[in-house]
Amino acid sequence: MKLASYRKKSPWILHYNAGGCNGCDIEILACLSPKYDIERFGMINTGNPKQSDILLVTGPVTKRNRERLVEIYAQMPEPKVVVACGACASTGGVFRGMYNCEGGIDQYIPVDVYVCGCGTRPEQIIDGVVQALAILETKTKELEESVRLNKEAIKENKQLNRRNIADEIKPVYT
Amino acid sequence: MNNLWVPIILIILAPLLGGLVYGFERIIKARMQRRIGPPLLQPFYDFLKLADKRKMIVHSAHAFLGIMHFVSLWFALAVLLLGGDLILVIFLHLLSTALLILAAYSTRSIFSHLGANRTAISILAYEPVLIIIAVSIFMLTGSFDAAAAFQSEQPLLYKMPLAFIALLLVLPIKLKKSPFDVAEAHQELTGGVELEFSGIFYEAVYTAKWIDYVFCYALVYLFAGNNILLGTGLIVCTFFYLNALDNSTARVSYKQMLRFSLTVSFSLAFINLLLNSLT
Numbered sequence: 214m215k216l217a218s219y220r221k222k223s224p225w226i227l228h229y230n231a232g233g234c235n236g237c238d239i240e241i242l243a244c245l246s247p248k249y250d251i252e253r254f255g256m257i258n259t260g261n262p263k264q265s266d267i268l269l270v271t272g273p274v275t276k277r278n279r280e281r282l283v284e285i286y287a288q289m290p291e292p293k294v295v296v297a298c299g300a301c302a303s304t305g306g307v308f309r310g311m312y313n314c315e316g317g318i319d320q321y322i323p324v325d326v327y328v329c330g331c332g333t334r335p336e337q338i339i340d341g342v343v344q345a346l347a348i349l350e351t352k353t354k355e356l357e358e359s360v361r362l363n364k365e366a367i368k369e370n371k372q373l374n375r376r377n378i379a380d381e382i383k384p385v386y387t
Numbered sequence: 388m389n390n391l392w393v394p395i396i397l398i399i400l401a402p403l404l405g406g407l408v409y410g411f412e413r414i415i416k417a418r419m420q421r422r423i424g425p426p427l428l429q430p431f432y433d434f435l436k437l438a439d440k441r442k443m444i445v446h447s448a449h450a451f452l453g454i455m456h457f458v459s460l461w462f463a464l465a466v467l468l469l470g471g472d473l474i475l476v477i478f479l480h481l482l483s484t485a486l487l488i489l490a491a492y493s494t495r496s497i498f499s500h501l502g503a504n505r506t507a508i509s510i511l512a513y514e515p516v517l518i519i520i521a522v523s524i525f526m527l528t529g530s531f532d533a534a535a536a537f538q539s540e541q542p543l544l545y546k547m548p549l550a551f552i553a554l555l556l557v558l559p560i561k562l563k564k565s566p567f568d569v570a571e572a573h574q575e576l577t578g579g580v581e582l583e584f585s586g587i588f589y590e591a592v593y594t595a596k597w598i599d600y601v602f603c604y605a606l607v608y609l610f611a612g613n614n615i616l617l618g619t620g621l622i623v624c625t626f627f628y629l630n631a632l633d634n635s636t637a638r639v640s641y642k643q644m645l646r647f648s649l650t651v652s653f654s655l656a657f658i659n660l661l662l663n664s665l666t
Contacts, residue, residue, distance in 0.1 A: 219435040222426075250422040252413075255429050260577035263443060263585035266436075290441035290585050353439070 221346050223255040227265035227289065231282050231318060233272020236332035237299040241269055243335045251339060262288040267345055269338075273301040273314040279321055286322045292352040294345045297324045298338060300331040307331075394468040397601075401464055405597025406430040408604075412630060419634045430597065434590060442586035445494050450588040452490035457591040457598070459483035464602045470534025473521040477514070480602065484510055487592070491580040502579020505570040508641050512567075512648035513557040517606075519656040520550045524609070526663040533609060542612040544621070549659035551610050555628065556652040558603055560644065564629055566636040567644045 230238050244251040245258055259265050262285050274282055286295070297318050300306035305316030318324060325348045328341035397404070410427045417424025426432075444450045463479035466472075484506065491503035521531065527546055528535040536543055544551055560567040571579050581592045607625045611618030639647070 219432045219439075222432040223429065223436045225433075247420050247422045250417070250424075252417060252425050253423045255425050255432055260573065261582055263583065264437075264578075264589055266440075288443075290443050292441075 221350055223257075224267050224342070224346055224349065225257050225259045225265040226251075226267045226269055226342070227259060227262050227285070228269045229271075229282065229285055231270055231272040231278045231302065232275035232314070233299065233301050237271035237302070240332050240335050241271070241298060241338060244338055249335045249339060251342070254343075256342070263290065265289060266293055266349060267342060268293065268295045269298050269342075270295065270302050270318050271298045273305045273308040273316070274318050274321060275314050279315065282318065283321055292349060292356050294325045294349050294352065295322055296326045296328060296338075296341050296345050298328050298341070299333045300329060303327040303329060394470075398461075398465045398468050401461065401598050401601045402594050405600040406434070406594075408600045408626070409597050412626075415627075415630050416634055419630070434594065437590045437593065438587055440586040442588065444585070444588060445583050449490050449493050449583065452486050452493070453584050453588050454591045456483050456487040456490065457595040459486060460595050460598050460602070464598055464605065467533055467602065467605050470532055470537055472531050473524060473533050473536075474518070474531055476533065477517050477521060481510065481514060483595070487580050487595075491583070494583045496583055498576050498578075499580065499582045502570060502572075502576050502582060505572070505576075505641055506580050508645060509560050509563075509567070509570045512645050513560045513652075516553050516557045516648065516652050516656050519653065519660055520547075520554060523547050523550050523656070523660045523663050526660065536609045537613065539612040542610060542614050542617055544610040544612075544617070547610075547659050547663060549655045549662075553652045553656035553659070554606065554610075555625065556655070557648060558607075558625070558629060559632060560648065562599060562603055562629065564633040566632070566639045567648075568638055569641045569644060572638065 228238070228241055242258075243249060256267075262268075266289075268286060268289060270282065272278075286293075295318070297303045301308060302318050303324075305314060308314040309316045315321075326341045326345045328337050330337055333341075407427070407430075409430045410425070413429060414424045414427060459479060460483040463476055463483060466479060467476045488503045488506050491499045491506070494500075524536050524543060524547075525531050527543060528539055559565070563571040571581075576582070581589065584592050604622050604625065607621050608618045611621055
């Protein structure tokens with residue numbers, strides 16, 4: 214399809230902070246600044262999951278945050294990609310193993326691109342988003358094939374859901 | 388015959404023209420901030436992308452009202468360009484905005500409701516001024532028809548400069564430009580009334596914004612009479628004025644917007660009407 218080639222030219226970004234320290238968020242906003250100017254790729258920072266293509270998540274998932282994260286992911290229409298920004302979002306970072314956090318966002322939603330660093334550099338974020346665009350294109354093709362040939366869109370589930378999302382927050386001080 | 392073809396072509400090409408205006412506006416905005424900015428055809432890339440997204444609707448009436456907003460706005464533009472009644476044009480534009488407000492109220496999202504409230508308030512701010520301007524045009528040309536204004540030998544601008552200034556002051560409210568962009572307010576309401584639309588239904592609302600540009604510039608052109616050169620000059624000046632204002636001011640609250648519009652813009656238009664009726 215010809216429409217699929219235009220998708221790469223206008224990815225709209227949704228940015229969500231899943232309980233991070235705000236360092237990576239500042240770097241993401243720096244991408245919009247005149248120095249890095251992410252808008253030249255046609256990217257807009259929308260605050261609206263219903264109209265966005267790329268989900269940028271920062272921070273380890275705190276237990277208060279996980280339901281919102283999954284809900285925001287579910288509200289985005291397909292095709293969509295998820296970019297985990299920073300060490301916390303990728304693995305849990307320095308918060309890994311603490312009583313109020315989980316180890317990274319890939320425990321809850323499928324992640325396509327991991328961007329390392331604490332905090333990430335704006336150059337790395339732009340590189341990660343550009344890589345995400347390639348994934349977005351292949352995802353679009355898969356989706357179109359699945360519609361046209363009437364077959365399953367997701368062939369294999371590589372993601373590990375290590376925890377049950379609906380788990381209650383248990384008290385730690387006993 | 389020649390006179391009829393120009394508006395018809397303009398009406399058919401209105402979304403295309405509005406998209407180009409919007410794309411150019413984004414480039415100008417980027418250059419004012421010393422950025423490179425998106426390509427000129429960026430709105431059309433967005434358009435094609437949105438056509439391809441999965442459609443998630445809240446309920447069918449909501450999506451239908453969004454599409455009707457687009458259709459009625461295009462119809463209002465057609466009536467204006469074909470030289471219809473100005474009062475009718477203003478009320479058709481009001482109808483299209485009212486449909487969008489209804490759509491926003493029909494969802495359960497709090498942001499959508501807030502956006503609908505603020506859009507209703509912004510109608511209260513710009514609508515009286517537009518009606519006063521239409522009445523002033525009636526005083527001068529003896530007819531409410533836009534065709535009479537388009538064909539007048541002497542440009543209306545020379546006879547009603549205060550009304551033109553009043554129009555320039557309400558255009559940012561209509562186009563949701565800073566400092567009067569409380570209705571859209573991307574940082575606090577994330578779009579307001581258009582929040583719950585997605586996929587191809589958001590496209591209707593997105594394209595309606597482009598048609599709104601053509602509508603507003605047609606209103607500006609109304610002041611030039613049959614002088615095409617003056618009309619083009621007015622449109623270019625208005626474009627740069629709107630962008631300079633948008634990029635150099637911060638958002639005011641809705642109360643300040645309403646107070647400013649109903650005291651300054653409305654009185655300017657009203658003084659103009661009084662002067663026109665005296666002479």
